[in-house]
Amino acid sequence: MRSLSSLPFFFFFFFFLALFQAFLKSPILVHGGNSSLSPITQIPQDLYHSSDELLREISSLVGRHPDVLNIETIRAGNRGYFAEILVITYDRVEKRKPDSLKFKILLSFGQHGRELITSELALHLLSVLTGELSVRGMNMDSIDSILNNVVIKVVPMENRNGRKLVETGDLCERRNGRGVDLNRNWSVDWGKKEKDYDPYEENPGVAPFSEPEAQIMREITKSFDPHIWVTVHSGMEPGSVHAL
Numbered sequence: 001m002r003s004l005s006s007l008p009f010f011f012f013f014f015f016f017l018a019l020f021q022a023f024l025k026s027p028i029l030v031h032g033g034n035s036s037l038s039p040i041t042q043i044p045q046d047l048y049h050s051s052d053e054l055l056r057e058i059s060s061l062v063g064r065h066p067d068v069l070n071i072e073t074i075r076a077g078n079r080g081y082f083a084e085i086l087v088i089t090y091d092r093v094e095k096r097k098p099d100s101l102k103f104k105i106l107l108s109f110g111q112h113g114r115e116l117i118t119s120e121l122a123l124h125l126l127s128v129l130t131g132e133l134s135v136r137g138m139n140m141d142s143i144d145s146i147l148n149n150v151v152i153k154v155v156p157m158e159n160r161n162g163r164k165l166v167e168t169g170d171l172c173e174r175r176n177g178r179g180v181d182l183n184r185n186w187s188v189d190w191g192k193k194e195k196d197y198d199p200y201e202e203n204p205g206v207a208p209f210s211e212p213e214a215q216i217m218r219e220i221t222k223s224f225d226p227h228i229w230v231t232v233h234s235g236m237e238p239g240s241v242h243a244l
């Protein structure tokens, strides 16, 4: 069995950082939002798509690039609550090899409803990978051989139900559609109360993996078995540091 080089990891890590920096400086305006919100609570429509619009844009992007992208929708539910997560896979068809011979990267965004910018970054990343956008100062040809040897799965919006709550006025909501922090619903240290534990913000749910969103992400990680997984979060305001 061929051993996988760590080069893709380091390269992709720095590529990702460069992309994020470029995104923050990008003059590109996006649109969306809920026009029924009051001026005080309105999400800036010149900065963020609505969730529906953003996922539509991503679906369109996949439709334009079937040679490198495909999309699937995974659904789960229990006790009258349902979740749906879109997963986009970047894999160059003409260079397709068994997954075991490629470096597998999982990138997930939007686990917390209020962290709108992360899902925008997912769209931006996919746009760069398909050549629809460029990163200033970066020649995509220079990473061609690396991209031939990776499979990237992107979850652009892990917590769509929570995001909907944000879009209807609960701008500080981070939890899912029934009040559970998806980042506290995994089995690792489930229910552990740190010194700064906030029972509202960090509600872990009734049991590990009680939430459909967490169940879906567990299935993705089990079936894909990535070499690296980056879950992208953002702060609540510029310059702030926010616990994941």
Ligand SMILES: [Zn+2]
Pocket (backbone or CB within 6 Å): 111, 112, 115, 233, 234, 243, 244
């Ligand atoms: Zn977060």
